[in-house]
Amino acid sequence: xxxxxxxxxxxxxxxxxxxxxxxxxxxxxxxxxxxxxxxxxxxxxxxxxxxxxxxxxxxxxxxxxxxxxxxxxxxxxxxxxxxxxxxxxxxxxxxxxxxxxxxxxxxxxx
Amino acid sequence: xxxxxxxxxxxxxxxxxxxxxxxxxxxxxxxxxxxxxxxxxxxxxxxxxxxxxxxxxxxxxxxxxxxxxxxxxxxxxxxxxxxxxxxxxxxxxxxxxxxxxxxxxxxxxxxxxxxxxxxx
Numbered sequence: 001x002x003x004x005x006x007x008x009x010x011x012x013x014x015x016x017x018x019x020x021x022x023x024x025x026x027x028x029x030x031x032x033x034x035x036x037x038x039x040x041x042x043x044x045x046x047x048x049x050x051x052x053x054x055x056x057x058x059x060x061x062x063x064x065x066x067x068x069x070x071x072x073x074x075x076x077x078x079x080x081x082x083x084x085x086x087x088x089x090x091x092x093x094x095x096x097x098x099x100x101x102x103x104x105x106x107x108x109x110x
Numbered sequence: 111x112x113x114x115x116x117x118x119x120x121x122x123x124x125x126x127x128x129x130x131x132x133x134x135x136x137x138x139x140x141x142x143x144x145x146x147x148x149x150x151x152x153x154x155x156x157x158x159x160x161x162x163x164x165x166x167x168x169x170x171x172x173x174x175x176x177x178x179x180x181x182x183x184x185x186x187x188x189x190x191x192x193x194x195x196x197x198x199x200x201x202x203x204x205x206x207x208x209x210x211x212x213x214x215x216x217x218x219x220x221x222x223x224x225x226x227x228x229x230x
Contacts, residue, residue, distance in 0.1 A: 035215045044205055044220040047217055050215075088154065090155075090215055091214075098170070101154060101155040104155065
């Protein structure tokens with residue numbers, strides 16, 4: 001079981017704003033930057049957000065990230081059908097000396 | 111085009127061994143940390159191991175320590191994962207990824223994955 005937890009699911013209608021939380025501890029999110037990944041069905045993960053709130057080139061600005069203390073969050077504004085995917089946060093853990101992924105959140109577009 | 115291509119997956123009996131390979135192209139392989147990440151069927155992502163640009167530092171998830179070895183050959187632009195004493199719980203799709211922020215992740219290039227099935 002991961003030391004970083006996310007809600008198992010989130011949903012919204014097209015155009016809505018959806019927020020996904022990511023809860024960790026002082027040894028991971030509290031000490032290091034958070035990255036977010038999107039995994040569309042049947043495909044490899046894709047980097048969505050890095051260093052808490054930075055978007056790689058090509059990622060729409062509908063996706064935004066933030067971090068406060070030992071928690072982080074990913075917001076998807078203007079939800080679109082193609083956003084239906086699994087989303088994972090991740091961070092280095094200084095106590096485990098390893099990279100930890102969150103438990104993952106499945107986003108459904110209603 | 112930056113690309114990672116994994117190979118070496120397959121069916122192996124419990125206790126057996128397997129060596130995964132990941133061939134990199136389109137970028138300067140020797141300038142990046144590299145990672146292995148796995149995903150068991152229907153489950154979430156699990157980081158397995160990573161290795162520094164020159165191979166001098168390696169980190170592993172506790173569940174594979176002493177059984178798996180990550181290595182790289184920068185002359186061949188290749189990453190490897192030697193997996194020994196395999197268990198049923200190692201069954202997963204294994205992805206290699208480029209970690210642009212070193213051990214802190216930012217995995218911005220991924221392979222398509224290779225399936226490892228551990229079963230008798």
